[in-house]
Every structure is written in structure tokens, then in C-alpha cells.
């Protein structure tokens with residue numbers, strides 16, 4: 163859909179009020195001054211365009227998977243609230259138009275001010291003046307979506323419901339979802355603004371089921387960057403797939419033509435797990451115990467018996483239940499996933515303990531050959547289990563990228579013969 167078609171499908175308040183509102187718009191712009199210039203309509207501040215780090219929205223794959231990991235996350239799982247397929251598809255088109263604009267550092271629709279005084283503005287306004295901040299928006303479709311809209315025969319075989327793993331203590335209110343949007347940005351307000359505005363556009367068609375804020379990326383897809391540390395104080399993401407490793411991405415992350423269904427080619431599967439850490443117990447564990455749990459040292463992140471973080475691990479030197487030994491591809495017939503998680507702290511639990519941990523996000527070509535067998539092994543044997551608990555869970559089919567300005571999120575699924 164072109165920009166003009168978008169405007170037609172979604173007539174702006176300015177179009178409705180004609181020139182009567184122009185004076186208002188000018189007045190608001192004058193009052194807003196330079197701040198209003200950074201994010202308003204199409205007139206993005208050139209400096210923001212140069213330095214604000216907009217990530218290309220269009221492509222073969224969705225951004226937010228193999229693209230460099232940003233500092234902040236706002237993840238939202240939604241439930242569908244309508245049985246009107248056309249209305250839902252129109253919402254996906256409207257979401258795409260809004261996502262295209264927000265990732266480029268522009269406001270939603272006609273902006274946050276200057277329109278009809280009697281109507282709410284198209285954009286909620288809290289990102290005015292902020293740069294694109296490498297915002298990426300990535301959509302996924304959950305298994306339960308395929309029970310709706312006559313989609314049962316389009317559900318990918320690989321989109322299985324996750325089994326219950328030993329030790330799982332899942333909170334239903336933080337589990338599942340018909341669809342999800344992962345918003346990542348270097349500015350938390352930009353990520354929150356994006357989710358809020360998508361939820362607003364979706365009002366009556368979808369509602370947020372649960373959401374998660376994250377900070378301090380715990381995995382990187384840029385190997386030369388300093389490896390971030392998780393809340394247990396260990397470097398996390400050392401041996402992740404890099405965004406530049408196209409061969410490994412094709413092998414382990416992107417759905418290939420031969421995998422099927424056709425509409426998923428170029429997509430991926432996302433597993434989200436809210437993993438609570440028993441921080442207080444961990445903080446009382448000795449340094450030796452902590453290093454034994456991971457099989458790496460705390461200072462450098464080096465594997466047991468090695469000096470440097472990126473030295474090849476010698477797995478047999480680690481304790482048999484060390485996390486890295488158990489999760490390493492050599493212990494799992496080569497299983498490899500792309501990790502993209504974030505730390506979280508959501509206040510306290512009423513017992514004086516922090517509700518903190520890792521919001522684990524992993525992309526893979528097939529969860530039956532990625533997360534499920536890996537987590538089976540970890541859930542059964544990992545020394546880390548004494549200090550963590552999985553409390554939320556979801557799985558999503560992440561469709562391929564939006565190709566161009568005429569394309570929209572979910573087209574390959576919803577357009578027959580696409």
C-alpha cells in the first residue's frame with residue numbers, strides 16, 4: 163500500500179477538517195519550537211535523520227532479529243478481540259503504516275497536534291523530539307491465532323505449543339498470546355511509545371494480554387561489541403550467532419523454502435520465556451559456586467581452564483551440570499539458537515525479594531529442533547536451575563519482512579496465493 167493509499171484508507175483529521183485546522187497546526191508548531199521539529203509529520207529534523215540511527219524497516223527478513231541489539235525492550239503479547247477477518251487485516255495494514263513511520267523517527271498518522279481539536283490526535287506525543295533510536299518493530303503470530311479467522315490449515319507444523327518442562331512455574335497472565343510485537347530501541351520511551359500507539363490503533367480488534375519491559379541487552383549480535391552482563395554479573399551472549407554470519411543464520415534462524423509453509427519463507431520462530439532469578443540466593447553463593455554453575459569465570463567470561471572470553475571452551479573441564487557445557491551445540495547434536503534477551507526488574511514480590519531476571523528471547527528455524535530439545539536438557543540437569551524459575555512463556559511464528567511500501571505485516575499469511 164502506498165502512502166497515498168494509506169491516507170485514503172485512513173483519512174486524516176486534516177483532510178476531514180480542511181484548511182480550517184491549518185492555523186491551529188501553525189500555532190502548535192510555533193509553540194513547540196525546535197523540539198517539535200524532531201518528530202512531526204514528514205518534517206523530521208535533518209540532524210535526527212543523520213544521527214538518530216533509523217533501522218531500515220523493509221527487507222527480506224524483519225528487523226529486530228539479526229540486526230544489532232538495542233539497549234531497551236518493550237515486548238507485548240496481544241489477544242484478538244474480533245472475529246471480523248477484514249477488520250483484523252485492516253488493522254495489520256494500519257500497524258504496518260504506523261511501524262514504517264515510527265521506525266523512521268516519524269509520528270503516527272498526522273502527528274500529535276495540529277488536527278481537529280475535538281478529536282484525539284493520531285500520535286500520543288511522548289516521542290516528539292526523540293530520535294529514531296534504532297527502533298525496530300517485529301511481529302509474530304501465536305499458535306492460538308490459527309484457531310481464528312479460518313487459518314487452521316495455514317498453521318506451520320513447526321509452530322507447536324511448548325511442552326511443560328520440569329520446574330516450570332508458569333503464570334497464565336504472562337503466558338501465550340495470539341500475536342506479539344517486539345519493540346527494541348536505544349531509548350525506552352521510543353519503544354514504549356511504539357507499543358502504546360500500536361495498541362491504540364488496535365483498540366477493539368486486539369488487546370494487550372501481557373507485556374514486558376527489558377533493559378541491558380543480555381545478548382549481542384555484533385561480535386566486536388563488548389559482551390553485556392546479565393543480572394547474575396556474567397557476560398552473556400559470548401557465543402551467540404552474529405548478524406553478519408549469513409550462512410549460520412540461513413542454517414539455524416531463517417525458515418527456508420524447503421521447510422514450508424510458503425508464507426513463512428524468510429521468517430523465523432520466536433520463543434519468549436520470562437525467567438525469574440533468585441537474586442538473593444545467588445548473591446549468597448560463593449564465587450567458585452557461581453563460576454562452576456556457568457563453567458566460565460566472572461571477570462573475563464573465559465571458559466574453565468582458558469584465559470580469554472572467546473577461547474574455544476573445553477567442555478570436559480567444566481562440571482557435568484555447568485550451564486555452558488549443557489547448552490553448547492557439541493552437547494546437543496549441533497543445536498544452535500539466536501539469543502536476544504534482556505534483563506528485567508519489576509519491583510518486589512511482597513516478600514522483600516526483587517522480581518528480577520532474564521526475559522529470554524530466542525529465534526530459530528524450528529522450535530522442535532531448537533529451544534525444545536535444548537530446554538529439555540537444561541530443565542533436567544542445569545546447575546543454574548537452583549537459582550532460576552521459568553514463570554512466563556510464549557511461542558510465535560515470525561513472518562518474513564515487509565518488502566516495500568506496498569507490503570504489510572502478515573500479507574503472506576492472509577492473502578491467499580501470496
Ligand SMILES: C=CC1=C(C)c2cc3[nH]c(cc4nc(cc5[nH]c(cc1n2)c(C)c5CCC(=O)O)C(CCC(=O)O)=C4C)c(C)c3C=C
Pocket residue numbers: 392394396397398399400401402435437439456458475485486489490491499519520522533536537540550
Ligand atoms: C534453552 C536455552 C537457554 C536458556 C533457557 C538459557 C537461560 C539462561 N542463560 C543464562 C546465562 C548464560 N547462558 C550462556 C550461554 C548459553 N545459554 C544458552 C541457552 C540457554 N540459556 C546457550 C545456547 C548458550 C551458549 C552455549 C555455548 O555455545 O557455549 C552463558 C555463557 C556466555 C554465552 O555464551 O552467552 C551465560 C552467562 C541465564 C542467566 C539464563 C536464565 C536466567
Ligand SMILES: [Fe+2]
Pocket residue numbers: 485489
Ligand atoms: Fe544461557
